[in-house]
Each structure stands twice: as C-alpha cells, then as structure tokens.
Amino acid sequence: MLGYIWQYFYASFFRYWLKWFIRQVTGKCELQRICSGYKPGATRTTKAEYSLQSSKNKVLRNALQASSDDLEQCVDQIMQEKNVKAQKDPRFKESLQLCLFQITGYKSLYASVEDLRKEVFxxxxxxxxxxxxxxxxxxxxxxxxxxxxxxxxxxxxxxxxxxxxxxxxxxxxxxxxxxxxxxxxxxxxxxxxxxxxxxxxxxxxxxxxxxxxxxxxxxxxxxxxxxxxxxxxxxxxxxxxxxxxxxxxxxxxxxxxxxxxxxxxxxxxxxxxxxxxxxxxxxxxxxxxxxxxxxxxx
Incomplete structure (x- = not known):
C-alpha cells in the first residue's frame, strides 16, 4: 500500500516539479536530456517512451499513437510545445523522431504478427x-x-x-x-x-x-x-x-x-x-x- 501511495505521489507531484527544476538548471526539457544523454538504442528509446507516456501534455502522449507518416509533424509539435529551438539543439528532432519510429514501429509489428497468427492455415x-x-x-x-x-x-x-x-x-x-x-x-x-x-x-x-x-x-x-x-x-x-x-x-x-x-x-x-x-x-x-x-x- 505504501509503495502504491509513493508511486502515485511521485507520478503526480514529485516528478513534475523535479523535471521543472532540472529544466531551470539545464535549460533543456526531459526529452532533450534523454536524446542528448544516451546513444541510439534501447536505453534512450525506453526512457523517451516512458517520458511521453508519463507526460500530462496531450500532444506528447498522442505522439505514441501516430502513424509513421505523421512522426515528423508530431516531433515539430512537441518542439513547439516544449519550446525547443532547432538552432540551439540541432540533433534533437532527428533523435526523437528515431525513437518514435522504433516505438510506433514495435506496435505496428505486433499488429502484423497478430494478423498472421490469426490467419488459419x-x-x-x-x-x-x-x-x-x-x-x-x-x-x-x-x-x-x-x-x-x-x-x-x-x-x-x-x-x-x-x-x-x-x-x-x-x-x-x-x-x-x-x-x-x-x-x-x-x-x-x-x-x-x-x-x-x-x-x-x-x-x-x-x-x-x-x-x-x-x-x-x-x-x-x-x-x-x-x-x-x-x-x-x-x-x-x-x-x-x-x-x-x-x-x-x-x-x-x-x-x-x-x-x-x-x-x-x-x-x-x-x-x-x-x-x-x-x-x-x-x-x-x-x-x-x-x-x-x-x-x-x-
């Protein structure tokens, strides 16, 4: 029970204010810190996925459901929402877009596999x-x-x-x-x-x-x-x-x-x-x- 209460408190309050404080210190949002702090691969993409899932911002959460054709537009919208300037962080857009390709691609792969599983010989x-x-x-x-x-x-x-x-x-x-x-x-x-x-x-x-x-x-x-x-x-x-x-x-x-x-x-x-x-x-x-x-x- 105590663990659940702490998890709720962390997700609802502590994490929000911690992210706000770190942004004031570093000048970068959480997604920027993830994309610049980790090389391409599971650690970076998993952290980006968690960040998007946990966000209270609808634009960020909706990016996880986007189609492959809409990912570039989604990243542009995220950059606008989080006030990320391409001139100051030129690699961010490409890095986040790659993460989203992997995240949404995994869901698409599961759907394709499920279709084949359901197809009767x-x-x-x-x-x-x-x-x-x-x-x-x-x-x-x-x-x-x-x-x-x-x-x-x-x-x-x-x-x-x-x-x-x-x-x-x-x-x-x-x-x-x-x-x-x-x-x-x-x-x-x-x-x-x-x-x-x-x-x-x-x-x-x-x-x-x-x-x-x-x-x-x-x-x-x-x-x-x-x-x-x-x-x-x-x-x-x-x-x-x-x-x-x-x-x-x-x-x-x-x-x-x-x-x-x-x-x-x-x-x-x-x-x-x-x-x-x-x-x-x-x-x-x-x-x-x-x-x-x-x-x-x-």
Missing part, C-alpha cells in the same frame, strides 16, 4: 500449400513425399499425417517462421532437424518450432522484446526482423536441449520453461541483442 489455398511443400523440400531435399497426407510428415516433426492440424495455435505465423528459418539458414535448420531426429535426445522439430513461435509471440506481446528491437533496428522493425528473432530462438533452443540432455521428451515443458526464463533474463540487459550468429544462406 487453409489447405485449399494454393499459397499456403505451396509454403508447406516448400518446407518439406528445404528440409528433405533428397526425399519425395509419397502423397500430400502421409506419415512422412513425422520425419520433420509434425504430429499427424496432415500438418494443417498442428498450426491451430499459431496459425500461418508458425509455418512462415519454419519456412523462413529453413530458407535463410538452410544448413543450420537441417542441423537442428538432425538433432531433433536423434534416437535418444530427439524432439518433434516442427511442433517445437511452432511452440517457439508462441514463445516469440508472447515476448513480443508483453513488450519484453523492446530492448532487442530497439538495439538492433535503428528504425521501424518489420516482419522479417520478427522471423529473424524466431531463427535465433530455434537455433539456441536446439543447442540448449542438446546440452541439457533431457532423459525424455516428456520433460519438454520443464526445459521449455527453463529456456524461456533464460531468454527473459537476457532481455533484462539494456544492451541485449538476440542475433543469430550463423551465416545466412547466400
């Missing part, structure tokens, strides 16, 4: 079927499918004879991630599949991949991936950057699983949560960058 759609068959060809180039519905799908880690039933949780997003990894990091994906088919340490490659898509999605939804994207993308993050993050998780989880040497696939949930906790711990580092170091396919 439809075997009647040629685009969906082509993608699924492409996954097989990438992972099993020397083996031909006997038919569209076959037990062979188990060789790349699907549960049933028809993979469409395995995409229900993550929709088309799960398939796209599997294909992206296999297409852009073919050697690494085949290496992971080889480990997944190990007689003792094996796991269901495709099912685990879809599970890791859910992990990536939940981290994105919660905002936990903000430090990663703010550090690695100096601009608006796109869908390909989310797929790259999935590739990192798929490759690193395989290394983690092999190193842990689980006694049985029945322990998957335990090790999945342990890996998840490690990733979340990494994301607490303001300098985090979850980047796959394997060279992509030329």
């Amino acid at each position: 439809d075997s009647e759609k040629l685009e969906h079927e082509t993608m699924l068959l492409k996954l097989w060809d990438l992972l099993m180039p020397t083996v031909k499918l006997e038919s569209r519905v076959t037990k062979q799908w188990g060789d790349i880690g699907f549960q049933g004879d028809d993979p469409k039933t395995d995409f229900r949780g993550m929709g088309l997003l799960g398939l796209i991630n599997l294909v992206f990894f296999s297409e852009n990091y073919t050697d690494a994906a085949r290496q992971v599949l080889f480990h997944a088919n190990h007689p003792k340490l094996g796991y269901s490659y495709a099912i685990v991949g879809i599970n890791l898509t859910e992990m990536a999605y939940s981290l994105l939804k919660s905002g936990a991936l903000k430090p990663h994207f703010y550090n690695t993308i100096l601009g608006k993050p796109e869908l390909q950057h989310f797929h790259q993050l999935y590739c990192y998780l798929a490759y690193e989880f395989d290394k983690f699983w092999v190193a842990e040497e689980p006694e049985s696939i029945m322990q998957f949930n335990h090790y999945r949560e342990k890996f998840h906790s490690q990733v979340k711990a990494q994301l607490q580092d303001p300098n985090v960058s979850l980047t796959l170091t394997v060279h992509p396919k030329n």
Whole structure:
C-alpha cells in the first residue's frame, strides 16, 4: 500500500516539479536530456517512451499513437510545445523522431504478427500449400513425399499425417517462421532437424518450432522484446526482423536441449520453461541483442 501511495505521489507531484527544476538548471526539457544523454538504442528509446507516456501534455502522449507518416509533424509539435529551438539543439528532432519510429514501429509489428497468427492455415489455398511443400523440400531435399497426407510428415516433426492440424495455435505465423528459418539458414535448420531426429535426445522439430513461435509471440506481446528491437533496428522493425528473432530462438533452443540432455521428451515443458526464463533474463540487459550468429544462406 505504501509503495502504491509513493508511486502515485511521485507520478503526480514529485516528478513534475523535479523535471521543472532540472529544466531551470539545464535549460533543456526531459526529452532533450534523454536524446542528448544516451546513444541510439534501447536505453534512450525506453526512457523517451516512458517520458511521453508519463507526460500530462496531450500532444506528447498522442505522439505514441501516430502513424509513421505523421512522426515528423508530431516531433515539430512537441518542439513547439516544449519550446525547443532547432538552432540551439540541432540533433534533437532527428533523435526523437528515431525513437518514435522504433516505438510506433514495435506496435505496428505486433499488429502484423497478430494478423498472421490469426490467419488459419487453409489447405485449399494454393499459397499456403505451396509454403508447406516448400518446407518439406528445404528440409528433405533428397526425399519425395509419397502423397500430400502421409506419415512422412513425422520425419520433420509434425504430429499427424496432415500438418494443417498442428498450426491451430499459431496459425500461418508458425509455418512462415519454419519456412523462413529453413530458407535463410538452410544448413543450420537441417542441423537442428538432425538433432531433433536423434534416437535418444530427439524432439518433434516442427511442433517445437511452432511452440517457439508462441514463445516469440508472447515476448513480443508483453513488450519484453523492446530492448532487442530497439538495439538492433535503428528504425521501424518489420516482419522479417520478427522471423529473424524466431531463427535465433530455434537455433539456441536446439543447442540448449542438446546440452541439457533431457532423459525424455516428456520433460519438454520443464526445459521449455527453463529456456524461456533464460531468454527473459537476457532481455533484462539494456544492451541485449538476440542475433543469430550463423551465416545466412547466400
């Protein structure tokens, strides 16, 4: 209770007067101090985001909801509201605009990912079927499918004879991630599949991949991936950057699983949560960058 009261007091009164006092001393508003005091990346953008969210000024708060096309105008309005002169602080506009590109871009990325997650895999759609068959060809180039519905799908880690039933949780997003990894990091994906088919340490490659898509999605939804994207993308993050993050998780989880040497696939949930906790711990580092170091396919 006392903690809540202090938080309310700080947000409502103390923080306002502290910012006012520091501005009188430095001649710069809080956003100026953030943009000039930190290099581009998660620390600067996160502090700018908090400053805008906490502001009592409607113009500043509304900037967080602006579209990419309106960001320059938003920054001009903020500069007018905070009486920031471009001549005295020539880098401020560019720095704040970059922060806003990252902040609004993260929200836009989540919306795009959510759309793919909600899109149901439809075997009647040629685009969906082509993608699924492409996954097989990438992972099993020397083996031909006997038919569209076959037990062979188990060789790349699907549960049933028809993979469409395995995409229900993550929709088309799960398939796209599997294909992206296999297409852009073919050697690494085949290496992971080889480990997944190990007689003792094996796991269901495709099912685990879809599970890791859910992990990536939940981290994105919660905002936990903000430090990663703010550090690695100096601009608006796109869908390909989310797929790259999935590739990192798929490759690193395989290394983690092999190193842990689980006694049985029945322990998957335990090790999945342990890996998840490690990733979340990494994301607490303001300098985090979850980047796959394997060279992509030329």
